[in-house]
Every structure is written in structure tokens, then in C-alpha cells.
Amino acid sequence: MLHILQNQIVLNQQLDCRKLSQMVDVSKILKNVSENGDQAIINYMKEFDGVSVSSIPFPIGDFTPKEKSNNTELLQATAENIRKFHQRQFPASFTFVQKDGTCAEWKWRPIERVGIYVPGGRFSLVSSLLMNVIPAQVAGVKEIAVCTPPNKNGLPNASILNACKILSINEIYSVGGAQAIAALAYGTESISSVNKIVGPGNAYVAAAKQAVSSFVGVDMNAGPTEIVIIADENANPAYVAADLISQAEHDSEAIAILLTDSNKLAESVNKQIKIQIENLSTKEIVKKSFEKHGIIFLGKTISDCVKISNKIAPEHLSIQVKNTDIYLDQLIAGAIFLGDKSPIAWGDYWAGPNHTLPTGGHAKFRGPLNTMDFMVPYSIIDASSALDTSAEKVSNLAKLEGLNGHANSVDIRRKQ
Amino acid sequence: MLHILQNQIVLNQQLDCRKLSQMVDVSKILKNVSENGDQAIINYMKEFDGVSVSSIPFPIGDFTPKEKSNNTELLQATAENIRKFHQRQFPASFTFVQKDGTCAEWKWRPIERVGIYVPGGRFSLVSSLLMNVIPAQVAGVKEIAVCTPPNKNGLPNASILNACKILSINEIYSVGGAQAIAALAYGTESISSVNKIVGPGNAYVAAAKQAVSSFVGVDMNAGPTEIVIIADENANPAYVAADLISQAEHDSEAIAILLTDSNKLAESVNKQIKIQIENLSTKEIVKKSFEKHGIIFLGKTISDCVKISNKIAPEHLSIQVKNTDIYLDQLIAGAIFLGDKSPIAWGDYWAGPNHTLPTGGHAKFRGPLNTMDFMVPYSIIDASSALDTSAEKVSNLAKLEGLNGHANSVDIRRKQ
Numbered sequence: 001m002l003h004i005l006q007n008q009i010v011l012n013q014q015l016d017c018r019k020l021s022q023m024v025d026v027s028k029i030l031k032n033v034s035e036n037g038d039q040a041i042i043n044y045m046k047e048f049d050g051v052s053v054s055s056i057p058f059p060i061g062d063f064t065p066k067e068k069s070n071n072t073e074l075l076q077a078t079a080e081n082i083r084k085f086h087q088r089q090f091p092a093s094f095t096f097v098q099k100d101g102t103c104a105e106w107k108w109r110p111i112e113r114v115g116i117y118v119p120g121g122r123f124s125l126v127s128s129l130l131m132n133v134i135p136a137q138v139a140g141v142k143e144i145a146v147c148t149p150p151n152k153n154g155l156p157n158a159s160i161l162n163a164c165k166i167l168s169i170n171e172i173y174s175v176g177g178a179q180a181i182a183a184l185a186y187g188t189e190s191i192s193s194v195n196k197i198v199g200p201g202n203a204y205v206a207a208a209k210q211a212v213s214s215f216v217g218v219d220m221n222a223g224p225t226e227i228v229i230i231a232d233e234n235a236n237p238a239y240v241a242a243d244l245i246s247q248a249e250h251d252s253e254a255i256a257i258l259l260t261d262s263n264k265l266a267e268s269v270n271k272q273i274k275i276q277i278e279n280l281s282t283k284e285i286v287k288k289s290f291e292k293h294g295i296i297f298l299g300k301t302i303s304d305c306v307k308i309s310n311k312i313a314p315e316h317l318s319i320q321v322k323n324t325d326i327y328l329d330q331l332i333a334g335a336i337f338l339g340d341k342s343p344i345a346w347g348d349y350w351a352g353p354n355h356t357l358p359t360g361g362h363a364k365f366r367g368p369l370n371t372m373d374f375m376v377p378y379s380i381i382d383a384s385s386a387l388d389t390s391a392e393k394v395s396n397l398a399k400l401e402g403l404n405g406h407a408n409s410v411d412i413r414r415k416q
Numbered sequence: 417m418l419h420i421l422q423n424q425i426v427l428n429q430q431l432d433c434r435k436l437s438q439m440v441d442v443s444k445i446l447k448n449v450s451e452n453g454d455q456a457i458i459n460y461m462k463e464f465d466g467v468s469v470s471s472i473p474f475p476i477g478d479f480t481p482k483e484k485s486n487n488t489e490l491l492q493a494t495a496e497n498i499r500k501f502h503q504r505q506f507p508a509s510f511t512f513v514q515k516d517g518t519c520a521e522w523k524w525r526p527i528e529r530v531g532i533y534v535p536g537g538r539f540s541l542v543s544s545l546l547m548n549v550i551p552a553q554v555a556g557v558k559e560i561a562v563c564t565p566p567n568k569n570g571l572p573n574a575s576i577l578n579a580c581k582i583l584s585i586n587e588i589y590s591v592g593g594a595q596a597i598a599a600l601a602y603g604t605e606s607i608s609s610v611n612k613i614v615g616p617g618n619a620y621v622a623a624a625k626q627a628v629s630s631f632v633g634v635d636m637n638a639g640p641t642e643i644v645i646i647a648d649e650n651a652n653p654a655y656v657a658a659d660l661i662s663q664a665e666h667d668s669e670a671i672a673i674l675l676t677d678s679n680k681l682a683e684s685v686n687k688q689i690k691i692q693i694e695n696l697s698t699k700e701i702v703k704k705s706f707e708k709h710g711i712i713f714l715g716k717t718i719s720d721c722v723k724i725s726n727k728i729a730p731e732h733l734s735i736q737v738k739n740t741d742i743y744l745d746q747l748i749a750g751a752i753f754l755g756d757k758s759p760i761a762w763g764d765y766w767a768g769p770n771h772t773l774p775t776g777g778h779a780k781f782r783g784p785l786n787t788m789d790f791m792v793p794y795s796i797i798d799a800s801s802a803l804d805t806s807a808e809k810v811s812n813l814a815k816l817e818g819l820n821g822h823a824n825s826v827d828i829r830r831k832q
Contacts, residue, residue: 071816074809081514088512089522096504096768098497104768106505109748111781125817159816195780210630214637217781221630242825249821276828281820332525334794341800341829345822349813350806352512352520353795364611365527365633367793377783378750379769384757390766393490397765400487400575401541404697405665406761409658412692413757 002244002258002273002294004266026178026207033182038189044179051154056190057174071159075166078350079130085352086138089371101385108375110140111217113192115184117199118160120149120176125200126163127348131355131369132199133167139374144169145194147184149176177201181208185216198369200356219369223359224253224293227344228314228333230305233262235320239340240265241272243318246345248289249282255293257312259305266296306330313363316344334363387413418660418674418689418710420682442594442623449598454605460595467570472606473590487575491582494766495546501768502554505787517801524791526556527633529608531600533615534576536565536592541616542579543764547771547785548615549583555790560585561610563600565592593617597624601632614785616772635785639775640669640709643760644730644749646721649678651736655756656681657688659734662761664705665698671709673728675721682712722746729779732760750779803829 032040038056045051093107116132119125129146136144146169148156155161156174164172173191175183181201185208187193196217197209209218227247231240244256260266273290277283299305302321309317310332317333320340328336334357335347348355356369383390391414398406448456454472461467509523532548535541545562552560562585564572571577572590580588589607591599597617601624603609612633613625625634643663647656660672676682689706693699715721718737725733726748733749736756744752750773751763764771772785799806807830814822 071812074812074816077809078813081518084514085512085520085522088510091507094504096501098500098768102497102762102767104501106501106769106786112748127813127817214626215776215778217778238828239825242821242828246819246821246825249819276824277821280824281818286821328796332528332794336794336796338796338798339800341803342798343810343822343825343829345814345819345825346518346799346802346810347795347797348822350810351518351795351797351799352514353522353797360631362631362633363792363794365792368795370522370793372788376779376781377786378748378752378779379763379767379784380744380752380754381763381767381769382754382758383762383767384755386762387757393493394759394762394766396487396490397494397543398761400490401543402697403662403665403761405658405662405693405702406759406764408692408696409655409662409759409761412654412658413759 002256002270002290002296004270004296004298024203024207026204026211029178030182030208030211033179033188034186041175041179041183041188044177045150045154045175048177049150050152051150053154056188057150057154058172058190072162072166075126075130075163078127079134079166081350081352082130082134083138086135086354086371089135090138091372091375091377098386100389102390103382103385105380106377107380108372108377110142110375111195112141113143113145113194114141114374115194115197116144116146117180117184117197117201117205118146118148119199119201119205120157126159127355128200129160129163130167133169135354135369135371136198136374137167138371141374143194144171145184145191146172147175147180148172150174178204178208181205181212185212196374198356198373219356219373220358220362220366222356224255225250226255226257226312226315226359227318228257228259228309228312228316229318229320230302230309230327231258231260231262231265231320232302232322233265234322235260235265236340237265237268237272238276239343240269240320241276243344244269244294245273245276245280245286246343247316248286248294249280252285252288252292254289256290257294257314258296259299259308260296261299261302261305263298266298269296302327309333313361315357315359315363316347318342318344332363334358334368418672418686418706418712420686420712420714440619440623442620442627445594446598446624446627449595449604450602457591457595457599457604460593461566461591464593465566466568467566469570472604473566473570474588474606488578488582491542491546491579494543495550495582497766497768498546498550498770499554502551502770502787505551506554507788507791507793514802516805518806519798519801521796522793523796524788524793526558526791527611528557529559529561529610530557530790531610531613532560532562533596533600533613533617533621534562534564535615535617535621536573542575543771544616545576545579546583549585551770551785551787552790553583554787557790560587561600561607562588563591563596564588566590594620594624597621597628601628612790614772614789635772635789636774636778636782638772640671641666642671642673642728642731642775643734644673644675644725644728644732645734645736646718646725646743647674647676647678647681647736648718648738649681650738651676651681652756653681653684653688654692655759656685656736657692659760660685660710661689661692661696661702662759663732664702664710665696668701668704668708670705672706673710673730674712675715675724676712677715677718677721679714682714685712718743725749729777731773731775731779732763734758734760748779750774750784
């Protein structure tokens with residue numbers, strides 16, 4: 001099912017697909033919402049969602065989910081895992097006194113108001129809601145507004161509403177797409193603007209987030225999901241195949257790559273893929289995804305495979321080799337799944353770390369969504385105890401740069 | 417010298433100037449450098465800098481600064497302060513075991529290769545070099561490449577070279593502007609591409625950083641520098657004036673705002689400004705800056721002033737009131753300068769925290785440049801000890817979202 005390649009140049013070309021995704025133009029939508037507020041949103045709901053409303057639907061309060069969920073306990077259990085892990089990420093403030101007495105503090109505070117986008121689309125991404133809301137709550141964000149596309153009845157998906165209830169979120173707007181991002185960024189009559197917008201979305205949502213990022217914080221522009229598996233002859237081909245499939249079923253643009261030094265494994269994995277997708281509900285998407293972006297690359301050694309993986313810096317990296325310890329400290333990825341008993345799905349839902357991960361090689365410079373993404377550090381400087389000791393030095397440093405007003409602001413305090 | 421206002425709406429309009437700065441178009445420069453590498457850079461050096469070279473100047477190794485600096489000791493002392501403070505910011509990795517045995521790690525590693533832009537222009541910003549290089553070194557970044565505009569002789573400013581020597585930086589290119597950012601992002605024959613680009617610059621540099629941020633990390637797009645001073649009748653007008661001037665001398669677009677409840681202070685500050693700028697070498701810039709963006713706002717109470725300041729969320733906030741403690745925990749700013757003995761210049765050079773701070777209200781969602789900006793966190797997940805206990809739950813969570821391939825990747829590991 002997957003193309004088996006031995007040529008790294010071809011692999012590089014295949015990976016270039018990650019840079020080709022074209023930005024869509026959402027400037028009209030942004031302008032319209034910034035100028036016409038709620039009415040623009042209401043018009044887009046009619047145009048894009050086929051939903052007629054006279055005001056922005058604000059479901060909680062007006063509505064409680066009709067569908068009583070059996071999954072509350074399960075969602076509470078996974079929420080607890082996510083919460084505990086993200087609590088450990090809570091950053092430390094500190095006070096540092098330099099030897100001249102200058103007192104410098106480093107403090108963290110939660111962002112005041114955050115907007116969380118939860119996509120509708122093919123699957124109801126309850127886990128996405130959990131993974132964005134919980135770190136914001138752990139950070140101490142006071143106001144959390146959720147936007148998610150409406151069903152035909154104008155309301156959000158019932159599972160999303162149920163999960164919001166479990167998380168005690170009560171500001172939810174059933175508004176989707178670029179218009180939701182515009183509302184969160186500019187504010188409208190019904191939706192107050194936020195300081196930061198997080199959460200995945202389609203190309204329109206991504207383009208809108210990019211456009212408003214000049215004045216609102218955004219998390220990251222996530223591209224198609226990616227998995228790289230590094231496996232040797234000891235790996236179980238059924239597991240490897242299942243992991244590749246689980247990534248490919250997200251989206252026909254998803255990227256699934258196996259790097260191995262074993263030709264035997266490569267062929268067994270392809271056989272297993274055929275067997276496993278036979279009765280899979282997401283078979284057609286998986287086939288399309290493998291067709292477009294699925295690759296098995298045969299390296300000479302596992303070390304070679306590691307080098308290639310690090311060039312990719314994938315979102316998810318699974319390492320299913322005999323001695324993972326040899327390679328662990330060298331690997332560059334958003335999240336690393338250790339050994340053959342750690343399916344990616346474990347990290348998607350259960351393990352605790354965030355499943356919002358850098359794609360497109362961004363793991364080279366940024367990490368998973370985390371508690372600190374919902375907080376802001378700042379510094380506090382008190383020079384009063386050091387002024388006599390160090391004023392001359394600071395003044396001289398300013399003069400070095402020709403900034404005599406700076407020097408004066410120090411000197412004037414010495415003279416008195 | 418500063419306009420005294422009592423109307424908050426006017427203040428808001430004045431502040432809107434922060435959003436009006438137009439992005440310049442650098443796409444031609446980016447394309448040219450990405451396609452033609454060194455030759456494009458060499459041509460731009462001739463066109464923009466008036467410097468004729470046959471290859472990219474790579475000063476260290478070829479050249480050592482002719483000018484022996486007397487300031488080495490001073491720079492070493494401030495570097496030590498910066499280093500000590502940023503060492504305290506080094507983030508903690510941890511391992512967390514969930515109650516079912518799922519092992520989740522959170523680890524930090526340095527970014528592999530970082531590019532640092534140091535502007536030339538009016539002042540030789542040695543402090544900017546220190547503030548960007550030192551956190552990268554503290555983070556453990558192995559490769560640091562510095563780009564800075566050439567003098568007429570094709571070499572960087574001698575002070576920058578001297579500071580590089582003190583910091584043991586030996587990869588320096590005298591290339592400036594958008595072409596430097598393009599070289600760092602795409603790589604050329606002589607300059608290898610980097611994973612993240614940091615450092616301030618003019619509108620061309622800022623636009624280039626924004627454009628390449630879809631595939632390279634960038635720090636922040638810093639706008640014109642800002643100061644807000646909250647002061648009451650107890651403040652010393654000479655100090656307040658000196659602080660406002662020190663910000664205004666950076667740039668005619670710099671924003672200097674005094675918020676006070678004391679009409680008497682407002683008038684005394686204006687008198688002091690007149691006196692202090694009389695013989696100042698940067699007088700003309702200060703005057704222009706005050707003319708365009710200087711405001712004194714008279715609030716009814718200091719609490720009102722705090723509210724306005726928080727709407728602005730300024731880069732630098734100086735609080736010169738009788739009881740700073742009452743307000744300290746409410747303030748939103750990049751860096752807060754406490755009391756009347758803490759000139760902003762102390763933080764620009766000496767105190768230890770970074771002087772690269774969020775502008776344009778971005779302090780609402782991001783903090784000062786810090787050690788973590790040069791590191792990447794990632795997670796490691798090991799489910800092997802929890803598979804038997806929790807596989808059913810994880811599988812059910814996947815099924816909730818209709819992701820049956822995900823469920824299968826868990827179930828298949830249980831069956832064996």
C-alpha cells in the first residue's frame with residue numbers, strides 16, 4: 001500500500017508537499033466582521049452553514065444537551081490525566097538579586113481572556129476541546145470563550161456541549177470558520193474580543209488566525225497531521241501498520257512515513273495495511289492519504305533513519321526498535337512514542353501531554369501546546385538599592401550607544 | 417512639550433497609531449535570495465549599502481577589531497548580570513507517571529541553530545547583541561549566526577565585533593536588511609539556514625521575519641518602543657521627564673505617555689522636559705517623537721490610570737507613586753520599573769532581564785524574550801505499563817470521535 005523508497009532525494013521532494021499548502025484569502029470576511037459585527041456573522045451562518053438565526057446562538061443557559069451522555073465518566077478520567085500533567089508544567093516565578101543589589105523579578109500571570117476554536121467537520125473533536133480548555137484552566141485564565149460550528153439546528157454538536165459542561169465552560173458560541181476567528185479577534189456586539197486564540201481548524205480558520213496574529217496571540221498554525229515511525233526488524237508489522245493507518249485516517253493530506261532498515265518489515269507492514277483497512281470505516285480516506293503522502297523509506301541503518309526523521313522533525317514520532325535508549329536523546333519531534341506498546345492514540349486522548357503539536361518541521365523551533373501558552377511572563381525591576389553602586393556603569397553603557405537621554409535618566413537620579 | 421489630555425477617547429485614538437504601521441513588501445528580496453543565494457546578497461549590498469564585495473564578508477577569522485575597546489570590562493559586567501538572570505529561567509524537564517502507569521515526560525532541548533539580527537542604523541546596539549546572544553547561550557544553542565549591516569568598508573561596526581569577541585561568537589556576517597533575514601531563513605552558499613531568527617530591525621527586517629515565520633521560528637515583531645509612566649503628586653518631575661525623554665530619543669515613532677492624577681505634576685514634567693532636552697544630542701528626535709506620540713493623560717485617580725495603562729499593556733511601565741504595592745499585582749506590561757529610583761535605562765542594559773519586550777499591546781499575550789525562546793519542549797509517552805489497564809478506555813475515546821483506526825491501533829496491541 002505504501003510506496004517503498006530507497007532514495008532520500010525523492011523523500012525530500014515528497015516532504016516538500018508540507019510547504020505547498022496555499023493560504024486562502026479571508027481578508028473580506030475579516031473586514032466584514034470587524035465592520036459589521038454580529039450581522040456579518042449571522043449572514044455568514046446563512047451562507048456557509050445554511051443556518052438562519054436572528055442573533056448569535058449562545059447555547060449554554062438557553063439550552064442543555066438533550067442527549068444524556070454515557071461517556072461523562074470516561075471524559076472526566078481523561079480530563080484528569082490531562083489536568084495533572086499540565087499542572088506540572090506550571091512555570092515558576094522568581095526574584096533574583098544581582099550582586100550590586102539590583103532586584104529583578106520574573107513573574108507569570110494567566111492571560112486574561114482566551115478564545116478556543118473547536119472544529120466541527122468530519123469528526124466531533126471532543127478531545128480537541130479538552131486539550132485546549134484544560135491548560136487554559138490550569139493556567140488560571142478567567143475568561144474562556146469557545147467557538148464551534150453550528151449543526152443544521154444552529155446549535156453546536158451535542159458531544160461538544162456535553163464536554164463543555166464537564167469542563168464548566170459556559171461561554172460557547174456556535175459560530176465557525178474564519179468569521180469565528182474574526183469575532184474573537186475584533187469582538188462584536190455579542191462576542192467580546194480575546195487576547196489569544198487557540199485551537200485547530202481548516203484552511204480558512206488557519207488563514208484567519210495568521211492574519212489576526214499581528215494584534216492577537218495565536219497558538220500555532222497546524223498543518224496536516226504527520227507520523228514518522230522508526231522501526232527495525234524486531235518491530236511488530238501489525239502494530240506499525242495500525243499506527244500508520246491511525247494517522248492517515250485523519251485527513252487525505254495526512255502524512256504517514258515509515259523509516260526502517262528492514263526490507264522484510266517494510267513488506268510485512270504493507271501486507272498488514274491491506275488486511276487492516278479492509279473493514280475500516282475510514283478506509284477511503286486512509287487509501288487517499290497513503291496514495292498521496294505515504295512512504296516507506298529503507299535506510300541502511302537505524303542511525304540513518306534517525307537522521308532523516310530529524311530533518312522532518314515530525315509531529316508524532318514512534319520509535320519501535322530493539323534499543324530505544326540509544327537514540328532517544330537525539331530525536332527531534334513534537335511528541336515521541338516509546339517502543340511498540342505506545343500507540344499514538346494514547347497520546348491523542350489519554351497520556352496527559354497535549355495532542356496539539358507542531359507540524360511541518362516546526363518541532364525544530366516550538367513545542368506542544370502547554371500551560372505556559374496560556375500565561376504571560378513579565379519582569380519587575382527595582383534599582384533603588386543599586387543606584388549608588390552602579391549608576392556610573394549604566395550611564396556609560398548608554399553613552400556607548402549614543403543614547404544620552406538614557407544616560408541622563410540615570411545621572412539625574414545620582415545628582416540629587 | 418507633551419499634549420495634556422483629559423479625554424480617554426482621544427487617548428485611544430492616539431494609541432491606534434500602533435496598528436497603522438504598514439507592512440512593506442519584501443517578497444522580491446526573499447524570492448531573489450532564495451533563488452540566487454550569495455549573488456543576490458552581494459547585489460543588494462551594492463544597491464542598499466553601497467558596498468562592493470565579491471563574496472559575503474565573514475569578518476571573524478579574517479579580521480580582528482582594530483579598535484581596542486576600553487569597554488570590555490563594562491560589557492563583561494553587564495553580560496554577567498544578563499547571564500545570571502537568564503540562567504534562572506532555564507526550564508525544568510520532568511517525568512510524570514499517571515495512576516494507571518502511563519509514563520509521560522516533558523523535556524526541553526536547545527534549538528539547534530539560531531540566527532541573530534543586530535541592526536546598524538543610528539546607534540550601535542551592542543546591548544541588543546548581548547540581550548539576544550546570552551539567552552541563546554544559556555539555553556545551550558550550539559550554532560549562533562549573527563547578521564548585522566556593513567559599514568562602508570564592508571565590515572560590521574567595530575563595537576559589535578568587539579562584543580562578539582567578548583561573547584565568543586565567531587559566526588558573523590556583515591549582511592543587513594531583509595536580505596539578511598532571507599539568507600538566515602533559506603540559507604545560501606555561505607550562510608546555512610537557521611531554525612529560528614531573533615533580534616530587532618527596521619520595517620524591512622520586520623516584514624521579512626513575518627513572511628518567513630511560516631517555516632522558521634521568529635521571536636516577535638517589535639513595533640516602536642513605548643513607555644507608560646504612572647505617577648502621582650509624590651513623583652519627582654525631573655525623573656519622570658528624564659524617563660519620557662529616554663524613550664522618545666530612540667525613534668520619532670517612539671511612544672511616551674504619562675498617566676497621572678496630578679495636574680501640578682503634569683505641568684512640572686513639561687517644564688522639566690524643556691530644560692532637559694535643551695542640550696541633548698538627541699533633541700530633534702525627542703521633539704519629533706513627543707510631537708507625534710507624546711501624551712500626558714490626567715486621570716481622576718491612580719486606579720483610573722492603572723486601568724488605562726492595562727488597556728495599553730505597554731512595553732515599559734514605570735510606576736512612580738507613593739504606594740506601588742497597592743497596584744503591582746494588577747499591572748499588565750512587558751517590564752515594570754518600580755518606584756522613582758528605577759530608570760528604564762537600568763533594564764535596557766544592566767538589571768538582567770531581557771530588554772526585548774512585547775510592544776503594541778502584545779504584553780497581553782506574550783512576555784519578554786527569555787531563555788525558553790531558545791529551547792523547545794517535547795513530550796515522550798510510554799504506555800507499556802498501562803496498556804492492560806486502560807486500553808479499553810482509550811479505544812472507546814477514539815470511537816467516540818469516529819476514529820476507528822485509532823481504536824484499532826490500541827485494540828490490536830491488546831489481542832496479542
